[in-house]
Amino acid sequence: MRILWGLIMLVPASVGLWQLVQQPLSWKWGAVLMAFCALIVLGIKSSYVRERCLGSSADFLWSSLSAAGGALATYALAQYTPLGSVAASGVVGICAGQFLAKGKLDFPAYAGAFVGMSSPLVLASLPEVALAGLLTGIIYEAVHGVFDGVGGRLGTMAAAAVLLTVLLFGGGCL
Template sequence: MYRKLISLLLLAAVGIVLLAGDLAGARGWAFFALVGITAFFGIGLAAHFFALKKNPGGEEFGNCLPIMAVAVAGVAATWCLSVKLGLNTAVASGLVGLLAALVLPGKLAAVAYTASFAGMSSLAVLTGLPMVICAGVLVGGFYILALPVYEGIGGKLGTMAAGAVLATVLIFSLLGGI
């Protein structure tokens, strides 16, 4: 119980630091300080995940490829429906989630639904297909690592999607907007 609470607090700290930096318009040295603080909390969170006695992601590690493929497809489908076809983001996410629930088995449908949250990002956030694919891969990775740790805690799917989009934006800004 305490481990789940600590990991939830660490994840919340990462999100708060990123949000605070964005609201403050962090540039220059402030941006690098923000990255350092986020890395510190991220490393603590990763160390906490791997310190758990149970294997995080247990059975999910055996089928990483389908999870990653569904995550990338879910982000891409939602993003294309909203950005390219002009559908409302909530409608696009709902369509992807409904289709996934009808076609895919339970866990993969949950992955697609999680990914659809990340795909709700606007063109100003996910500016192209490389960013969409990166966000999908990160959603899949976060799902594999975090779902068993946050079992029974509400809001984890949206949190994973938001974290994946934030990490994608950070990666691409550090790489110079490839």
């Protein structure tokens, strides 16, 4: 089970790598890519922590709700105001950092904000965004000890949740 959650974190990078190798690559870029992949494997090995403490059911619930809230707020700001997705995630992040830090819910809410940055071509409706947000919260609580201290960890969770949601809703246009 522990390995399964770790593997979920590798889904976005694997899909991205698969898409990258579909493009024509020169042998030089291919060699750079191989070396880079080797470094990433070493990085995963060095950042993996064996000791893990899973949160309680309440932690799972609150993290999921705050991630879904962050996702919906960012998606609404990005799609229905002229802010754009990057600035929308910034607004939600600042609010989360200001108001949710005491309950330690700022991280899952910010992870949810990354879900809300999705294009409407990928997540077409608010229920899809909410589901991806809930999944992000679940992944956030389940992957303690995986990539701890690595910047971009929250975004990786969000990307994994979005890809799982796209899979559940039958495709999208990846």
